[in-house]
Amino acid sequence: MMILGLIFKEIRYRKTNFLFGLLAVMAAVALFISFFTAGKASERETARLMLSMGFNVHIISENTNTSEFLLTGLADQTMPEQYLEKLASQQAISYNHLLASLQKKISWRGFDVILTGLAAEICPPGSKKSPISYQIEPGNLYVGYRVAQTLGLKDSDTVEIEGKTLMVARCLSESGGADDIRIQCHLRDAQDILKLPGRISEIRAVDCLCFAPAGDPASVLRKEIGSLLPQTQVFHTRSIASARAETRQMVKNLFTVIMPLVVVACGVWIGVLAVINVRDRQQEIGIMRALGYDSGRIISLFLGKAVVIGLLGAAIGFLAGTALAMRFGPDIFKITAKTMIKPEPFLLVISLIFAPLFAAVSSFIAAMIAATYDPAVTLREA
Amino acid sequence: MVVLENVEKTYQTRGGIVKALRDINLHIEKGRFIAICGPSGSGKTTLLMAIAAMLRPTKGTVRIEQNDLYKMGIRDRARFRAENIGFIFQMFHLIPYLNVIENVILAGGVIGKSRNAANARDLLKQLGLESRVFHKPAQLSAGEKQRVAIARALFNRPKIMLADEPTGNLDDENAASVIGHLSEFHRSGGTVILATHQLQARKFASQVIYLRDGTIEKPKLC
Numbered sequence: 001m002m003i004l005g006l007i008f009k010e011i012r013y014r015k016t017n018f019l020f021g022l023l024a025v026m027a028a029v030a031l032f033i034s035f036f037t038a039g040k041a042s043e044r045e046t047a048r049l050m051l052s053m054g055f056n057v058h059i060i061s062e063n064t065n066t067s068e069f070l071l072t073g074l075a076d077q078t079m080p081e082q083y084l085e086k087l088a089s090q091q092a093i094s095y096n097h098l099l100a101s102l103q104k105k106i107s108w109r110g111f112d113v114i115l116t117g118l119a120a121e122i123c124p125p126g127s128k129k130s131p132i133s134y135q136i137e138p139g140n141l142y143v144g145y146r147v148a149q150t151l152g153l154k155d156s157d158t159v160e161i162e163g164k165t166l167m168v169a170r171c172l173s174e175s176g177g178a179d180d181i182r183i184q185c186h187l188r189d190a191q192d193i194l195k196l197p198g199r200i201s202e203i204r205a206v207d208c209l210c211f212a213p214a215g216d217p218a219s220v221l222r223k224e225i226g227s228l229l230p231q232t233q234v235f236h237t238r239s240i241a242s243a244r245a246e247t248r249q250m251v252k253n254l255f256t257v258i259m260p261l262v263v264v265a266c267g268v269w270i271g272v273l274a275v276i277n278v279r280d281r282q283q284e285i286g287i288m289r290a291l292g293y294d295s296g297r298i299i300s301l302f303l304g305k306a307v308v309i310g311l312l313g314a315a316i317g318f319l320a321g322t323a324l325a326m327r328f329g330p331d332i333f334k335i336t337a338k339t340m341i342k343p344e345p346f347l348l349v350i351s352l353i354f355a356p357l358f359a360a361v362s363s364f365i366a367a368m369i370a371a372t373y374d375p376a377v378t379l380r381e382a
Numbered sequence: 383m384v385v386l387e388n389v390e391k392t393y394q395t396r397g398g399i400v401k402a403l404r405d406i407n408l409h410i411e412k413g414r415f416i417a418i419c420g421p422s423g424s425g426k427t428t429l430l431m432a433i434a435a436m437l438r439p440t441k442g443t444v445r446i447e448q449n450d451l452y453k454m455g456i457r458d459r460a461r462f463r464a465e466n467i468g469f470i471f472q473m474f475h476l477i478p479y480l481n482v483i484e485n486v487i488l489a490g491g492v493i494g495k496s497r498n499a500a501n502a503r504d505l506l507k508q509l510g511l512e513s514r515v516f517h518k519p520a521q522l523s524a525g526e527k528q529r530v531a532i533a534r535a536l537f538n539r540p541k542i543m544l545a546d547e548p549t550g551n552l553d554d555e556n557a558a559s560v561i562g563h564l565s566e567f568h569r570s571g572g573t574v575i576l577a578t579h580q581l582q583a584r585k586f587a588s589q590v591i592y593l594r595d596g597t598i599e600k601p602k603l604c
Contacts, residue, residue, distance in 0.1 A: 006480075013479030287475040290436060291534075292464025292492035294457050376437035379471060380427050 003297060007304045014277065021273045021309045022316070025359055028266035029317025029351050030324065035255050036347060037325035038332070041340035055099065055132075055204035056237040057221060059083075064201075064233065073178065074103050074114065078199035081119075081187075083229050087203065088122045090228065097206040098122040099133050102190045102199060108161055113147055114182045115161070117190020119200070132206065138186040140169035146180040148172075162193045267362040270309070274302060274366030278373075285370050286378030295371040302370055306363035310356030317355065318348045384410040384433060384542065384573065389442035391428050391596075402428040403439065404596040410575065410589075412447075412541070415568040417584045418577045420593035426577035429593065430544050433575060435463045446542065464492040468535030470560075472547035474527040476519040482506065482530050483515045489537040505533040509563065525556030532563050543567050545576045561586060 011018045060069060061077040069075050084100040100119040105112060121131040134142055141161075143153050148171040153159065157168040166185055174180060191197050218236035225234050278285070285298055322343045329341040391403040402425045410416055418426050431437035432444055435451040444451045446466065451459060476485050486502040506512055509529040519527055528548060535543060545564060549557035565586045568574045576587065584590050592599040 009479045009484075283473075283475055284477050287471075287477065288488070289460070290434070290463070290469050290475075291489050292460040294460045294492075297491075374437075376428075376431040379436075379475065380431070 003300050003304055006301060007308060010281075010301075011305065011308065014280070017273055017277050017280075018305075018309065021270055021306075021359070022313050024266040024269040024273070025310055025313025025355050026317040026320060028263055028358070029314050029355050030321035031262050032259060033318050033321025033344075033347055033351065034324040035259060035321075037322060037341055037344055038329045039255055041329055055097065055206055057205040058235040058237070059087075059203040059205070059225060059229065059232050060201065060235070062231045062233050066233065069235075072105075074105060075201040078102065078196055078201050079232065081198050081200050083232070084119065084122065084200065084203055086228060087225070097132055097204075099204045100187060100200045100202070101204065102187055102194065102196060102201050104194055104201070106162075106194075108147075108183070109151055111147065111150055112181065113144070114178060115190055115193060116182050116184045117187040117193075118184060119187040134184060136169070136184060136186050138188055139166060140185065141166040142170045142172055142184040143168055144172055144180045144182040144184075145174040147183055164189060164193050263358070267358065270306070270359055270362035271365060274306065274363035275369065277305075278302065278366045278370045281370070282373060282378045285373045286375040289373070289375035290379060298373075299367045299371050302363055302367035303360045306359040306367075307356040310359035311352060313359065314348070314351035314355035318351050322347075383412055383445075383447060384408070384575070385443075385445040386429075386433070387443050387445075389432060389439045389444060391425075391432060391437065392440045402596050403432070406442070406596075406598060408591070408598065410573065412573055413568070413571055415565070415574045415586055415588045416576065417587035417590045418575065418593060419579070419584065419590055420599075424593040425596040426593055427546050428596075430546050430575065430577055433542075434467050434469055434544050435459045461492060464489070464538060466541050468538070468540035468543045470528070470531050470535050470543070470545040470548040470564075472550040474519070474524075474531045474551075476527055476530055476534075478519055481516045481518055482511060482522070482533075485519070485530055486533045486537050489534045493538055502533070502537060505536055506530075509533050523556075524551050525553070525559060528552060528556065528560050529563070532560065536567065540572070542573045542575065545574065545578075547577055547579065549578065 060075040061079040063077040064075040065077075081100060084098060088098055099121045102117040104115055106115050107113075108115075118133060118136055120135060121133050136142060141159060143151075147153070148168075153168050153171060155168055155171055159166055159168060161183070166189060172179065185193075187200070191199060218234070221236055222234045225232065288298060325341050326343075386406050386408040389403055389406040389408075390401065393400045393402055406429065418429060420426050428437060432439050433446075435444075435446075435454075438452050446462075449462060451462070454462060477488065480488060483499060483502050483506065486505060487499060490498075490502075503512070503515065506515055509532060511526060511529055511533065514522060514526060514530075519530070522530065528551075531548075543564060548560050548564070552560060564574050564576060568586070578584070
């Protein structure tokens with residue numbers, strides 16, 4: 001009789017042992033699948049939420065009054081627009097989402113506003129990221145909430161600022177901050193209005209140096225940028241950077257701590273079940289040895305069963321894990337779940353390879369015990 | 383021919399060393415029916431296991447037709463056992479999740495496909511089990527279980543049949559039936575070595591060996 005036939009018949013006979021083993025593999029695989037499937041959404045969601053906290057690196061002219069800048073957030077000196085291109089063209093630079101702006105407080109229609117000109121957002125070469133700031137077309141104006149309310153502006157209105165005609169493309173909702181008194185347009189338009197062609201007051205960036213292995217991220221940034229743009233000052237908003245880094249790291253830690261614990265627990269569980277199975281089958285092993293079955297065949301009976309458990313556990317675990325992630329993921333990750341949480345066929349392939357291997361390794365000691373049973377002893381003791 | 387020369391078997395137990403067999407010398411001619419008698423713990427099962435190539439003696443040699451069993455490798459010894467020796471136990475030792483015919487065919491798993499299900503059915507018919515072919519061991523009576531065990535032992539057409547108290551769990555009628563089947567195997571030219579308490583079984587034996595404290599006490603021709 002084929003070994004596989006014996007395995008399936010024994011599984012049918014000892015259903016409870018099989019089901020408990022299957023449950024262990026299934027739990028490990030389902031957790032891995034749901035963690036991994038939802039983990040991608042979690043990482044993306046964390047990144048998105050953290051980005052919404054804003055830029056955390058500010059590069060301004062070295063002549064800027066630092067106290068004034070820190071107090072108002074506005075740089076009183078400008079620098080050449082080419083600085084942006086210089087920075088953007090660097091391959092090995094450690095930041096994302098570069099944005100050049102020209103900002104100045106002006107009086108418009110008897111109302112103090114911050115005029116902000118925004119260039120198109122740039123990412124480092126080779127990196128494709130969605131912009132996190134407004135991408136304003138030339139000729140368009142985004143008006144802050146209080147400005148729009150006070151001046152009675154609405155979408156599609158045409159306005160004039162210092163002789164420049166612009167169309168109100170959007171009246172922004174209330175932010176409760178400086179954005180409410182900001183009017184935002186394309187950098188070219190702002191340069192025209194302020195008569196500062198080719199000049200910018202600030203380059204903002206989102207960095208990715210939060211876990212730089214060597215030293216303080218701010219000093220790494222200053223060193224990198226200082227060598228490239230010597231006539232600038234670099235400010236690193238640490239609280240935002242830290243929050244972003246810590247949140248991302250926390251999600252990673254959760255996965256890297258919990259997953260091995262689950263895998264070890266399930267492995268021990270499968271191993272114990274396999275040992276119980278071997279003890280239950282002492283007589284059977286004894287008679288098979290008496291009939292001439294060698295150790296290899298005895299081992300293959302137990303490891304074969306483990307592989308069957310692993311394969312079935314992988315398939316069911318994949319379905320269960322994916323179903324869990326798709327059922328509960330959207331409640332947790334409201335922004336990214338729709339696009340990020342979906343069945344991942346490569347995870348099924350990985351599960352089908354590693355779960356049987358994992359089950360076989362967990363059952364290895366039990367299989368060895370079975371192989372070393374002395375038929376003379378087991379048959380005499382029965 | 384089965385030859386045991388100066389065979390000793392000792393076990394290390396918590397209470398000390400136990401000598402299960404002491405200087406056993408035995409020559410069993412081919413085609414004999416040997417009954418091994420003796421009280422519990424006298425070494426009957428140990429002797430059978432040693433002859434069955436399942437228990438290496440501490441000392442001495444066991445040969446079957448010039449093959450020194452314990453000089454063979456483990457695989458060769460297992461194959462030799464499968465091809466030449468049938469074994470019947472007091473506790474039947476049927477595999478609970480296999481039906482009757484599967485339990486019988488199991489014995490052929492090691493030596494290849496020369497024996498098949500038709501052979502197993504023939505054997506089961508001879509043993510009066512044709513209506514029980516697809517029953518599981520739990521659905522059989524003790525006598526039927528032992529007959530399945532005999533069919534399994536006979537499946538590979540062994541030269542030697544070793545039986546360790548095969549009637550110990552059976553009523554008189556079934557015990558007689560089992561001994562009858564062993565006797566039939568003997569009449570067809572096979573060698574039977576039977577460890578038993580049953581006086582009835584000894585009637586069929588061509589030789590009775592008395593074991594006491596691991597020693598052959600009184601060889602006696604019947």
